[in-house]
Amino acid sequence: MSRVADEAQKNRPRHVAIIMDGNGRWATQRKRPRLFGHQAGARRVREIVEACPELGVHYLTIFAFSTENWKRTQSEVAGLMSLFRRYIAKEMQEFMRQGVRVRFIGDRVRLDAKLRALMDExxxxxxxxxxxxxxxxxxxxxxxxxxxxxxxxAQEVAADRLHPDEVDETTLARFLDTCVLPDPDLVIRTSGEARISNFLLWQSAYAEYEFIDTLWPDFTPEVFESVLENFGNRERRFGAVPA
Incomplete structure (x- = not known):
């Protein structure tokens, strides 16, 4: 990496979280079924993951399916679950080739056994x-x-393995799904919606947010880089006054 590129990366976020929104609208604009948009979105994920090392992003967290998404039509949910299974199985060796470590967060109980097995694998x-x-x-x-x-x-407290006086922000964070991850520096939401939709509520307390109009299937590595450059121009004070 050149000295100029290395300097540019110093102001890049180390951990980026993305609410990948707009697949359905992207498909509708093309008069195709919503699942067509989700398939295009899955292909876009690969490109963004591939771009991360060059852009200085070490941690990438993506919002694939929320606890509220079960409210969608049965056919769309079934199609998404099938897409997740195919995506994981297909990309497994590619993850290895690129040195990508994969983790899943969320409640796995409601997911089908085959999908859970692929996630574990x-x-x-x-x-x-x-x-x-x-x-x-x-x-x-x-x-x-x-x-x-x-x-x-609470179970730890009830079992006398933890005293109530020991419970603080750090203690609770150890029990979160993301306990081994740093908090996100930047949260991006695509498709023009300006809400966080119940995503990383605890972890993003001091994250910067970018709400962009681009639909997720159109979120190219070039668009990603431009958002990261905007982040580099922000001053993060974490409650303090400017230096």
Whole structure:
């Protein structure tokens, strides 16, 4: 990497989280079924993951399916679950080739057994990789995550393995799905919607946000880089006054 490129990366976020929105609208604009848009979105994920090392992004977290997405039509949910299974199986060796470590966050209980087995398999296969850390939020909701973490914490207190006086922000964070990950520096939402949709509520307390009009299937590495450059121009104070 050149000295200029290295200097540019110093102001890049280390951990980027993305709410991948707009697949359905992208398909509708082309008079195609919504699943066609989800398939295009899945292909875009590969390109963005591939671009991360050059752009200085070490951790990428993507919102694939929320706890609220079960409200969609049965056919769309079934199509998405089938797409997730195919995507993981197809990309498994590519993840290895590129040095990508894959993790999943969210409640796996409601997912079908075959999908859960694939998730376990790719996590185990890529456990030693460290070039890019890809976290996929699948059947994930921020409030659900905090509730599950609180329940586990309460069980530790009830079993006398943890004293109530020891419970603070750091303690609770250890019980979150993302306990081994740094908090995101930047959260991006595509498709022009300006809401966070129950995504990484705890972790994004001090993240910068970018809401862009681009639909997810059109979110190219070039668009990604331009958003990262905007981040580099921001001053992050974390509650302090400017230096």
């Amino acid at each position: 790719v996590e185990a296969l890529t456990i030693a990789n460290d070039r890019t850390h890809l976290t996929i939020a699948l059947n994930y909701g921020g409030r659900d995550e905090v509730a599950r973490a609180t329940r586990r914490l």
